[in-house]
Amino acid sequence: MAILVIAEHDNENVKDATHKTVTAALAIGGEVDILVAGKDIKNVAAQVAKIAGVRKVLACDHVSLKRQLAEAMEQVIVPLMDDYDAVLAPDTTTGKNFMPRIAAKLDVMQISSISNVESADTFVRPIYAGNAMATVKSSDGKKVITVRSTAFAPAGGEGGSASVEAIAGPAGDLKSEFVKEELSKSDRPELTAAKIIISGGRGMGSGENFAIIEKVADKLGAAIGASRAAVDAGYVPNDYQVGQTGKVVAPELYIAVGISGAIQHLAGMKDSKIIVAINKDEDAPIFQISDYGWVADLFDAVPALEAELEKSGY
Amino acid sequence: MKVLVPVKLVLDFNVKVRVKPDNSGVDLANVKMSMNPFDEISVEQAVRMQEAGMARETIAVSIGPNKAQETIRTALAMGIDRGIHVKTDAEVEPLAVAKILKAIVEGENPDLVILGKQAIDDDSNATGQMLAALMGWPQATFANEIIKDGDSLTVDREVDGGIQTVKVALPAIVTVDLRLNQPRYASLPNIMKAKRKPIEAKTPDDYGVDITPRLTTVKVSEPASRSAGVKVANAADLVVKLKSEGVI
Numbered sequence: 001m002a003i004l005v006i007a008e009h010d011n012e013n014v015k016d017a018t019h020k021t022v023t024a025a026l027a028i029g030g031e032v033d034i035l036v037a038g039k040d041i042k043n044v045a046a047q048v049a050k051i052a053g054v055r056k057v058l059a060c061d062h063v064s065l066k067r068q069l070a071e072a073m074e075q076v077i078v079p080l081m082d083d084y085d086a087v088l089a090p091d092t093t094t095g096k097n098f099m100p101r102i103a104a105k106l107d108v109m110q111i112s113s114i115s116n117v118e119s120a121d122t123f124v125r126p127i128y129a130g131n132a133m134a135t136v137k138s139s140d141g142k143k144v145i146t147v148r149s150t151a152f153a154p155a156g157g158e159g160g161s162a163s164v165e166a167i168a169g170p171a172g173d174l175k176s177e178f179v180k181e182e183l184s185k186s187d188r189p190e191l192t193a194a195k196i197i198i199s200g201g202r203g204m205g206s207g208e209n210f211a212i213i214e215k216v217a218d219k220l221g222a223a224i225g226a227s228r229a230a231v232d233a234g235y236v237p238n239d240y241q242v243g244q245t246g247k248v249v250a251p252e253l254y255i256a257v258g259i260s261g262a263i264q265h266l267a268g269m270k271d272s273k274i275i276v277a278i279n280k281d282e283d284a285p286i287f288q289i290s291d292y293g294w295v296a297d298l299f300d301a302v303p304a305l306e307a308e309l310e311k312s313g314y
Numbered sequence: 315m316k317v318l319v320p321v322k323l324v325l326d327f328n329v330k331v332r333v334k335p336d337n338s339g340v341d342l343a344n345v346k347m348s349m350n351p352f353d354e355i356s357v358e359q360a361v362r363m364q365e366a367g368m369a370r371e372t373i374a375v376s377i378g379p380n381k382a383q384e385t386i387r388t389a390l391a392m393g394i395d396r397g398i399h400v401k402t403d404a405e406v407e408p409l410a411v412a413k414i415l416k417a418i419v420e421g422e423n424p425d426l427v428i429l430g431k432q433a434i435d436d437d438s439n440a441t442g443q444m445l446a447a448l449m450g451w452p453q454a455t456f457a458n459e460i461i462k463d464g465d466s467l468t469v470d471r472e473v474d475g476g477i478q479t480v481k482v483a484l485p486a487i488v489t490v491d492l493r494l495n496q497p498r499y500a501s502l503p504n505i506m507k508a509k510r511k512p513i514e515a516k517t518p519d520d521y522g523v524d525i526t527p528r529l530t531t532v533k534v535s536e537p538a539s540r541s542a543g544v545k546v547a548n549a550a551d552l553v554v555k556l557k558s559e560g561v562i
Contacts, residue, residue: 070453070455071452074447092474093455093471093472093473093474094473094474097443097453097455097456099443100408100439100440100441100442100443100444100447101444101446101447101453102447103409103444104443104444104445104447104448105447107409108528109407109409109528110408110409110438111529112437112438112439112440113437126437126537127436127437127534128331128340128434128437129331129434129437130537131537132333132340132534132535132536132537133534133536133537134531134533134534135532135533136529136530136532137529138528139528140528174452175451175452175483175486176453176454176480176481176483176486177480177481178479178480179479179480179481180479181473181476181479182478182479183475183476184475184476192474195561196561196562228492231493232493237477238477238491238493239473239474239475239476244437245432245491245492252561253556253559253561270540273561274556274559275540287542289541289542290542290543291543291559292543292544292545292555293543293546294546294548294552301549304548304549305549305552308549308550308553309553312553314562
């Protein structure tokens, strides 16, 4: 069995989701190779070559791969699949974008967002926004799989010494082109990699009011998230959204502020180790899944929390 | 521009999901079913394109049991011109859906196929991309803004890091995200009018597509549950608790 993992990266550094996808690949069993497709990716290739358990790194350095758009990725990956029994990618917006194209080209039904590997052909995946878990068995010759990275521990980033092999870039015409990107800039950790996340909901009332959350986040080195309601209301940008259709996170500590706990939000954070909820409505569903609930007006509670952290030397 | 809008009938998003006691699936008997919420957004977008003079014809397609016709009627009541119902009582996976849609696209020759980014039942997030690959068309997934300029579309996409803008040559596939628009409610006169709009009846066999599933559901179970913990009274209490958990 040979498995190809598609690396998630920004052309400079590999993302942690790659290490977690390698863990899922190793659980399936067999030889695991990694494809790094991008532009000027020497550093990324060197990083993934060190991931424990990796046999070989395929490096595809091409101008049309800089943004890893779906058509270009399809043209690179599909020919490689002659040599592989399975291909895995993280279920990030990048992986979700190109992987179904690979599956369709190979005439395979994709297995989306797996959260567990039962055997080489049987996997567990959340359905209905995580309200049910389906165990599915694939009869396809080749497997095309996206991986819910919060469900897997990262493979070690050191110790491996895989060889790096350069491969040719996309050969065909491309009918889509990159125009621009507006990425949120922040000194805070990324949501999906953060150990602590503090999120605000509709109860925040405005974007300006997120300032009180930012102060606590600064003290704890936390990332800031939001519920769909807060994003829909325009308080914060879309990339803050935690939930089934936003980001799925599983930090050590998740603090939900003014979030009632709609099913779709819970689906995105209920695998967090410790959940704290601050809400003035004691019947809010969020309290039913929280380890620590604090029934209070968030505009009193959050500054009080900041002051207490300050007092404790944070 | 001719626009094709595939729509799916799913368990209504407000209905609590219940796993069957024999773990064979989710209980769909006698529960409210509705149009997939993401598909409402793509229907709304197609209708707005027609109202703005960008689209000259809009067609809704649904693949599923007799009840799927209701979903097409909803789309027609929102303003779509006509429907195609591909009737089957079997569960149809995204790969087979994409194959049926490919056959329809080859017959109808639309310039744009606009779909929800995922269905809220099986959450695969695959059909649009699969159709794009089968057609050899460009795709713009997770759209939060769509602007037509000449023979191409400029689409803002919701990605993990923020917003990415891509330009795709038509014909193309677009899948829509939550914040593209706010779908309208169909008015009563439009609901009445929709009853007279045509719906073509087809089957997967008409398109020569084998819909045999590639994935077998071994079992469906409840997710691991979390139970409510304790209440804290103040900030000092919370900080002590979090310190003792070792998370701060």
